[in-house]
Amino acid sequence: MNTADSHNHLHFRDYRGDREGVLDRACAAGVARMLLVGIDGEDSREAVEVAGTRTGLYASIGIHPQNAGVFSPRDVFSLEGLAARGKVVAVGETGFDLYRTPQSEALQKELFEAHISLARKLSLPLVIHDRDAHAQTLEVLDRCDAWQLGGVFHCYSGDVRMASRILEKGFYLSVPGVVTYKKAEVLREVVRLCPAPSLLAETDAPFLSPAPYRGKRNEPAYMIRTVEEMARIKGVSPEAMGEQVLENFDRLFLSKKRENEGKMEAC
Template identity: 40%
Template sequence: MLFDTHVHLNVAQFEEDREEVIKRARDAGIEHMVIVGFDNETIPKAIELAEEHDFIYAAVGWHPVDAIDMTEEDLLRIEQLANHPKVVAIGEMGLDYHWDKSPKDVQKEVFRKQIRLAKKVQLPIIIHNREATKDIIKILQEEKANEVGGIMHCYNDSADYLDACLAMNFYISLGGPVTFKNAKLPKEVAIAVPEDRLLIETDCPFLAPHPNRGKRNEPAYVRLVAEKIAELRGVDYDSICKITTENAKRFFGIQ
């Protein structure tokens, strides 16, 4: 019983064997997964896959790297899709200061618009953060994102920021980096995050966990993330599966 809270089966890397990947996920014990759409190409595919598979859900949003490309029509389309019965969150959204395609001020404005939209449609949000933690927390606080809550997706920051995130009704999702040999921060967070706020993900096709690091990631590998977290927390694997699945179902409102 596993719940992969963040996958990108809607990208080109899965075009040739998508259904085989989904079958491997089911065979590996994946009970549910959320496919995240983040632009005009991936959003429709996320919806399509969610409609085709009863155990797959979708999130729709706009990635900060491409914030400069988002139009008001795109925002309206996301708002309309929020009413779809398989859409369970708005995102991924946030800030990414690693790449320089979209200026920081544009990213911040698009981020704020999506938070406000999420509050309007009453759906939680999924946060993408790369090298922008302080600004993200500041904007979330200013926009009162605690009213809908959310997920800090693929959390790879200091445990020092956990209290601020938890105070805003956010869950902490860990992925492949927690299994990396020299990844100190995710390991610290895996131990520190409260049991009732812990989630797991793959972010496939990116960030494949050890021993598949560098290869294409896929949902079946979320088992490796759960195994490592169980080891770090000193609990059995089945309990991590149960806890993270229950947390994800509660967060997304899935029975």
């Protein structure tokens, strides 16, 4: 299989001891490209650094909504310099997380809007984190006219109706390992109805391992299970699904880069 992991945190400390092994296993499993996603200033710098160590690795720079209050819009703008170092193909993860930190909604909104400004300045797509905050997330994207930037709802957790609204605006939905869990009926229905060219897949590693690895530290090699489940739902071969996901990744994150550099990178 050949595919891409649209969202992970392989630069986290969780992989300090064996990152090379994890990357080798990803490569052997066919995960040809992946996006390492930053959650604060220092963490974004580390994502860019690790992305620089191999071909096929890219980074997204941003401050996670759970870190609103600790970091300000000013910190978001200070990430701009990282983009100049290459390998940065997106801004985020950004949006709202009202599951764990509902009290900071106003600060999260401010931070989200700063990310949209940065993405506009850098002409990069957005990596959206939306947990228990569908209405708030859509409101900001509408009001800031941010759809035109392009982007992805990572770890998609909305229903079919919301999905169709997002797809209409040209954004992508990224499917996590959750799709392999028994209770994920709504997500499986979204995958069934969503046109394949708008679907991405992700590990969100080290979190959200797909079955049968649930509860263990996640890694990109496990993503094959997620792609297999998506293929089963869509009634296509796992190879075709993996290839489609890879093509979608390239279209969203690398088309501009390709114009600039004339060629693609794989692990």
